[in-house]
Each structure stands twice: as structure tokens, then as C-alpha cells.
């Protein structure tokens with residue numbers, strides 16, 4: 182079973198990005214499962230905390246012990262990643278957590294009420310992923326633009342978006358299999 186650990190860069194109740202992750206959990210191909218890991222208890226990163234990990238960072242670390250891949254809900258804040266997401270990635274990049282993202286296959290999805298979706302946040306994530314050593318899937322990112330028309334009551338209802346997400350997850354899973 183391929184364990185895909187999912188984190189969402191929004192901790193907002195009713196988050197559109199969380200809704201896309203929830204849809205992904207339904208649509209992953211057979212042989213894959215999605216494990217949601219909330220970020221709302223992850224402390225703000227400080228090097229001062231690394232010698233004695235606080236509970237939120239420890240729980241984040243533990244969630245990656247048996248991760249085969251990471252799925253990232255990537256909201257766009259000011260044309261970039263949210264602070265919540267960057268904070269988690271900063272923790273996970275560190276040797277104090279065993280650098281669990283190094284060489285880990287990764288895929289990002291995003292939703293925005295705006296017309297260009299989360300294209301700019303995805304582009305910025307590529308820079309961070311390259312720096313950390315995550316193996317970010319080179320395929321097209323799933324971005325749900327104008328998402329207020331496509332997500333209702335926390336559910337991704339737009340069939341075109343669901344089809345694209347499902348196809349992307351299949352391609353991602355196939356790509357993971359091909360990686361050494």
C-alpha cells in the first residue's frame with residue numbers, strides 16, 4: 182500500500198484546499214491511501230526548538246515515518262505559499278526531523294477563488310521543493326480556479342476538476358512506481 186501523507190497549507194474551517202485533498206483521498210487509485218496530517222498544532226519553527234522537539238513538530242515528524250509520498254494542499258497567499266505551509270516545510274526540511282522530505286515523491290494541488298488558481302504558489306513551491314530535495318512530480322499541477330463555483334459545502338463537485346484530479350493521481354502513482 183502506497184502511503185501518501187497529505188498536508189494542507191490552510192487551517193481554515195471550510196478550506197477549499199482541504200476540500201481538494203479530501204477529494205484526492207476519495208479518488209486515489211487502488212493500492213494507495215491518503216493520510217491527512219493537520220498543521221494547526223505545528224509550532225512556529227525556531228532553531229531554538231530543534232534540540233528538544235515540541236509536540237506539534239514531533240507529531241509532524243512521526244507522520245512521515247512510513248510515508249511513501251507527500252500530497253500538498255497549496256493555497257496561494259500573496260502570489261506564494263501560505264505561512265502555514267512554509268512553516269511545515271521548513272520543519273520537515275531539517276535534520277532534526279530526519280529530513281523526511283528528501284527524495285520523497287511529492288505532488289501539489291491547489292484551489293483559489295481567483296481566475297489563475299494557485300499557479301504562482303505552485304511555481305514558488307517548485308523552488309522550495311528543489312532546495313529541500315523533494316521529488317516534485319513534473320506533471321501539470323492540479324489547480325482549481327474560480328473554486329467557489331466548483332466546491333460546495335466542502336466537496337469538490339465540479340466533474341471536470343474531479344476527473345483531472347483522478348487522472349493526475351493515477352499518473353502520480355505510476356510515476357512513484359517508476360522511481361528508484
Ligand code: FNR
Nearest residue numbers: 191193196197198199256257258259260293294295
Ligand atoms: C489570499 N488569496 C489569494 N488568492 C489568489 O489566487 N492569489 C493570491 O495571491 C491570494 N493572496 C491571498 C493572501 C492572503 C493573506 C489571503 C488570506 C488570501 C485568496 C485565497 O486564495 C482564498 O482565501 C482561499 O480560499 C484560501 O484557501 P483556503 O483557505 O480556502 O484553502
